[in-house]
Amino acid sequence: MSDQYSVLGKAPGTEDLKKLSSPGNTHLTINKLNAGYGKMEILHNFDLFVNTAQSLCLIGPNGAGKSTILHSIYGFTNIFSGKIEIEGKEITKLTPAEKLKSVGIAYILQDNSVFPDMTVEENLLMGGYIKDKTEESFEEAEKILQKYERLRNRRNQPAKVLSGGERRLLEISRALVMKPSVLLVDEPSIGLEPKYIEMVFEILGDLQKNEKKTIILVEQNAKKGLEFADIGYVLVSGQIAIAGKGDELLSNPDVGRLFLGG
Ligand SMILES: Nc1ncnc2c1ncn2[C@@H]1O[C@H](COP(=O)(O)OP(=O)(O)OP(=O)(O)O)[C@@H](O)[C@H]1O
Ligand SMILES: [Mg+2]
Numbered sequence: 001m002s003d004q005y006s007v008l009g010k011a012p013g014t015e016d017l018k019k020l021s022s023p024g025n026t027h028l029t030i031n032k033l034n035a036g037y038g039k040m041e042i043l044h045n046f047d048l049f050v051n052t053a054q055s056l057c058l059i060g061p062n063g064a065g066k067s068t069i070l071h072s073i074y075g076f077t078n079i080f081s082g083k084i085e086i087e088g089k090e091i092t093k094l095t096p097a098e099k100l101k102s103v104g105i106a107y108i109l110q111d112n113s114v115f116p117d118m119t120v121e122e123n124l125l126m127g128g129y130i131k132d133k134t135e136e137s138f139e140e141a142e143k144i145l146q147k148y149e150r151l152r153n154r155r156n157q158p159a160k161v162l163s164g165g166e167r168r169l170l171e172i173s174r175a176l177v178m179k180p181s182v183l184l185v186d187e188p189s190i191g192l193e194p195k196y197i198e199m200v201f202e203i204l205g206d207l208q209k210n211e212k213k214t215i216i217l218v219e220q221n222a223k224k225g226l227e228f229a230d231i232g233y234v235l236v237s238g239q240i241a242i243a244g245k246g247d248e249l250l251s252n253p254d255v256g257r258l259f260l261g262g
Contacts, residue, residue, distance in 0.1 A: 012243040014047050020231050020243055024051030026087070027214045028073070028182055033082030035072045041080060042068045043238045048216075050231065052181075055208050055215040057229035057246065059222040059259055065238040066218040070184040073216070074107040075099055086182070101130055106180035108188070114170050116160035120151050123159050123170055127177030140177045148173065165196025172203060183207065185217040189224055197221070201228050222259040226250045234259070 012020075014031075028050050036042035042065045050056045058066045071077045073084060075096040084092045086103050099105040114123050124144060128137025145152045150166050151173060159170060168188060175183065188204065189197040201224060207213045219225025225246075226232045232249040234242040242255060249255045 011239065011241055017047050017233075017240070017243055018049050020245065021049040021051050021054060021056075024054060026050075027052040027054070028216070029083075029085045030069075030073070031083045031085070033072060033084065034080040035068065035077045035082070036080070037068075037077060039078075041238070042077075043072065046082070046239065048233070050214055050216060052214055053208055053212040054231065055204070055217065055229040056231040056233065057225035058216070058218045058233050058235055059220075059225055059255075060235035060241075064235040066235055067186055068238075069235070070107060070186055070216065070218060073099075073182075073184055074105060097130055100178055100180070104179065104181040105184065106175035106178055106182070107184045107186075108171055108175050109186060114159040114162070114167050114174075117158050119156050120159055120162070120170060121145070121155045124151075124174055124177055127174035131178070137177055140179060144173045144176055163196070164192050165199050168192060168196065168200050169203060172200070172207075176207075180213070182214045182216065185215060187218055187220055189219060189221045197224060204228065222255070223250070226255075 026049065030046060030048040033043055033046040034041055046069065048056070058069060060066055068077060072079060075094060079092055083090055091099060091103055094103065115126065121141060124141040125137050128140060131137050145155055148169060150169060154162060159167065162170060185204065188200045192200065204215060205228065208215050217225060217229065226249050227246065229246040232244060232246045233240050234255060242249065242252065244252065
């Protein structure tokens with residue numbers, strides 16, 4: 001694969017990436033991150049800039065390190081050097097629990113993660129297991145059930161009866177119980193039929209625009225991801241090869257040829 005990318009010219013630098021997210025209030029930044037698993041470095045000198053209520057989509061081939069970026073933000077990787085900040089406060093070394101509880105970062109897993117034998121409502125409440133006050137979880141779960149009819153209609157039924165799309169909605173909603181300000185979403189459309197893919201992106205769009213959530217997502221469906229996101233980064237071998245506004249990348253011939261099947 002690697003020689004295909006050599007035609008792309010110079011990779012974007014830190015200043016280019018900063019410019020892409022502006023103007024706006026910087027929410028989350030990654031500076032010169034080197035991170036991986038065990039002793040193996042997967043991300044090399046990786047930078048990321050995203051503003052409050054902005055969405056950023058990571059695309060790239062399998063194994064490029066897209067999920068590793070979300071893992072690093074959430075605290076699942078070994079960070080060798082570099083810095084992650086939220087509203088100017090360094091969070092690089094916080095544990096996932098601290099990130100969820102004190103700085104409002106929620107991570108929605110790539111794999112199916114609902115508890116099939118628990119009811120929809122119980123699944124939602126699990127999202128707040130880490131909260132000090134359980135009443136708050138009940139209140140948030142209730143708000144979510146009021147908002148999403150599909151979940152409300154099934155609140156007392158086991159999650160295993162949900163359709164694929166409803167299950168994805170439950171996974172996203174469960175993360176919302178903690179009232180996060182940043183959502184890390186890995187492959188929201190994976191395994192879903194087109195009508196559910198639309199639904200999931202509508203929900204993410206609502207969370208971004210109406211609830212001012214900052215969204216960093218990984219999407220194998222590059223077209224959908226770039227149509228949705230304000231900013232796109234193309235990741236190749238743990239480094240950014242191309243970055244641009246989502247719509248610019250959609251019309252970029254290199255991106256089209258490599259990722260949009262055009
Ligand atoms: N828990 C882990 N331990 C060790 N290596 C890992 C772990 N998770 C991922 N890797 C390795 O890190 C590299 C990047 O993987 P990552 O999951 O970030 O890729 P990705 O871009 O999300 O790919 P995909 O599109 O297939 O989901 C791969 O070489 C993978 O084998
Ligand atoms: Mg992945």
